[in-house]
Amino acid sequence: MKKIEHIGIAVKDMEKAKAVYKSLLGEPSYKTEAVESEGVSTSFFKCGDSKIELLEATNENSPIAKFIEKRGEGIHHIAFAVSDIDSEVKRLKSEGFRVLNEMPKIGADNKKVVFLHPKSSHGVLVELCEDINNNEK
Numbered sequence: 001m002k003k004i005e006h007i008g009i010a011v012k013d014m015e016k017a018k019a020v021y022k023s024l025l026g027e028p029s030y031k032t033e034a035v036e037s038e039g040v041s042t043s044f045f046k047c048g049d050s051k052i053e054l055l056e057a058t059n060e061n062s063p064i065a066k067f068i069e070k071r072g073e074g075i076h077h078i079a080f081a082v083s084d085i086d087s088e089v090k091r092l093k094s095e096g097f098r099v100l101n102e103m104p105k106i107g108a109d110n111k112k113v114v115f116l117h118p119k120s121s122h123g124v125l126v127e128l129c130e131d132i133n134n135n136e137k
């Protein structure tokens with residue numbers, strides 16, 4: 001794991017949340033992007049070397065809609081940057097972590113992403129992400 005790439009926060013109303021996080025962080029969101037396959041709309045804020053990702057459901061079957069229904073708004077996941085997602089998935093599986101999607105999906109912000117089940121990490125949904133234009137390998 002290289003660093004905490006971002007923290008994902010589930011929100012009910014993206015426009016309101018964007019205004020609040022702009023005030024909090026002192027800078028507006030630099031990017032908004034829909035991930036149709038996941039039923040989410042995302043907005044990213046920079047915070048030093050890390051980011052905050054706001055997530056809003058775009059339909060009622062979205063995992064974000066279900067999350068908010070169950071647990072309310074709040075921290076949804078922590079994303080770690082990795083330089084080789086395939087070997088990291090292999091390693092974590094061998095350590096007993098439950099991988100939700102073994103084949104990396106294309107996520108927001110030009111990343112290949114894999115999620116680990118929150119049950120394997122004490123209630124925290126973990127995202128691994130590798131830059132699609134990764135040239136470290």
Ligand code: CO
Pocket residue numbers: 006008053077079127
């Ligand atoms: Co994320």
